[in-house]
Amino acid sequence: MSSPTAAIIGSTGLVGAHILSTCLSESSPWSKITTISRxxxxxxxxxxxxxxxxxxTKWSSTLSSLTPTPSVVFSALGTTRAQAGGIANQWxxxxxLNVDLVQASKAAGVKHFVFISSxxxxxMLSNRVPYSKMKIGVEDAIIEAGFETAVIVRPGMIFGAREPGKEHTGMPFLQGVIKGAGKIFGQGVTDAVGQEADVIARAAVAAARIAEEGEAPSTVWILEQPDIxxxxxTEWTE
Incomplete structure (x- = not known):
């Protein structure tokens, strides 16, 4: 039986880049990793x-035509309102685009789908916040698609160095404050607010590996911050 393959969307972003580097390691179960990016x-x-x-607009058809069909698709695809040029473009x-990729994955026969949500x-106020509404819409599409395993990863603030021009305003300062508080009062303080990008990525990859082994705790597996x-x-091993 041939080894499974994987596809990653958003591989040039902060979390996606770490997902890719983790999947490319010799110890990962995937024999080929396909990325689709600009x-x-x-x-x-x-x-x-x-x-x-x-x-x-061609990404979904590209994903559908991959041979062999990926066993798992990771989506860390996302942008900001400022980078997109407005809320309509961000949507x-x-x-x-994420919903299109979900539907293309299901139609192609992908077994497992891993989505970096938030x-x-x-x-309580999620229905009034555009960013939350976007994430909810994608999560619902993944759940409704009926994958063998749907993994939804919900990190808090994402810590890590972004590329020049892609930093969130005030984020480096805020990260410094939160990490400083963690050093004084304990790592749990930092963990309650956000996670490092590489930790989020490893959690996504670990969940996908567990799903590949048929050991996922449910068909819809939500990873909240403590799970990440x-x-x-805590439990990560290469």
Missing amino acids: RNPKSTGPKLNAVVESDT KIDHD AGTRG VKLGR
Whole structure:
């Protein structure tokens, strides 16, 4: 039986880049990793099949045509309102494109889908917050698709160094304050607010590996912040 393969959308972003580098390790269960992006990812390796396509409307058809069909698709796809040029354009990426990719994955026969969502998307005011509404829409599409395993990862604030021009305003300062508080009062303080990008990525990969082994605790597996810390740091092994 041939080894399973994986596909990653959003491999040039902060969390997606760490998902890719983790999946490319020799210990990962996937024999080939296909990325679909507008530019080449930074990571390289013999397992990597990097598909560069500037037209995002073609990504779903590209994903559907991959041979062999990926066993798992990771989506860490997302942007900000400022980078997209407004909420309407952000919706096209964060919601519409992700939903298209979910549907294309299901139609192609993908077994497992892993989505990097966000904490608090189901809060009391979520229906009034555009960002939360985008995430909820994608989560619902994944659940309704009926994958063998749907893994929804909900990190808090994402810590890590973003590329120049892609930093959130005031984020480096805020991260410094939160991490400083963690050093004084304990790591749990930091973990309650957010997680490092590499920890989030490892949690996503660990969950996908568990799903591949048929050991996922449920068909819809929600990873909240404590689960991310557990899988991505406390219990993580190469």
